[in-house]
Amino acid sequence: xEGSFGSEFGGAAGAGGGKLDPGLIMEQVKVQxxxxxxxxxxxxxxxxxxxxxxxKPGSALDNSEQKCIxxxxxxxxxxxxxxxxxxNSRLQRERANM
Amino acid sequence: MDSSSSVxxxxxxxxxxxxxxxxxxxxxxxxxLVHQMTxxxxxxxxxxxxxxxxxxxxxxxxxCVERFIDTSQFILNRLEQTQKSxxxxxxxxxx
Numbered sequence: 001x002e003g004s005f006g007s008e009f010g011g012a013a014g015a016g017g018g019k020l021d022p023g024l025i026m027e028q029v030k031v032q033x034x035x036x037x038x039x040x041x042x043x044x045x046x047x048x049x050x051x052x053x054x055x056k057p058g059s060a061l062d063n064s065e066q067k068c069i070x071x072x073x074x075x076x077x078x079x080x081x082x083x084x085x086x087x088n089s090r091l092q093r094e095r096a097n098m
Numbered sequence: 099m100d101s102s103s104s105v106x107x108x109x110x111x112x113x114x115x116x117x118x119x120x121x122x123x124x125x126x127x128x129x130x131l132v133h134q135m136t137x138x139x140x141x142x143x144x145x146x147x148x149x150x151x152x153x154x155x156x157x158x159x160x161x162c163v164e165r166f167i168d169t170s171q172f173i174l175n176r177l178e179q180t181q182k183s184x185x186x187x188x189x190x191x192x193x
Contacts, residue, residue: 022115033122037129044137052147071147076140078151079159083136086163087128 045076135163 053068054061061069139162143155 020112020115022112022118025115026118029118029122033126040130040133044133048137048140049147052144068147071149075144075147075151076136079140079144079155080132080136082151082156082159083139083163084132086160087132087135087167090164090167091128 041080045073048076049073135166138166139163 049069049072052072053065139159142162143158145155
């Protein structure tokens, strides 16, 4: 695990003097994680809302389909946050019981 | 710990960096499971997306998360028991 991180970021981060700058690496990792999470959400949201809102694909996204997609996106975010909160409180409860 | 011999190829590992990676890995596992459960529970709990998430759907999502984790723990426990009582199975599993 550490090895792969080291070799992946070593090239960019160590360019200065052969020594890795931990601060720089942490920043890069954080950005990459944020990008990966956004992509993950985007991909799943697109799949779900396509399924819900596009019955028979027509020659264009019509008005009602666009409205449905917009609503679906908002509800998907609500659902994501609800799930995140529920999972977090479950973890908290289990930690308290240990 | 002797830092010179900690990890081959990396030289000394910054303890701060190591801690950072542990924390981020943990956070990432959490997020990944949230993505997965949101997708699963969406199928079970969502009809037509309305102007807001109604309380019935919200309750369904919370229950869905709880039962998903229960299911995962149940399966883990049962596999453990099966392995204890049927060692032959455990050998084929561990390969």
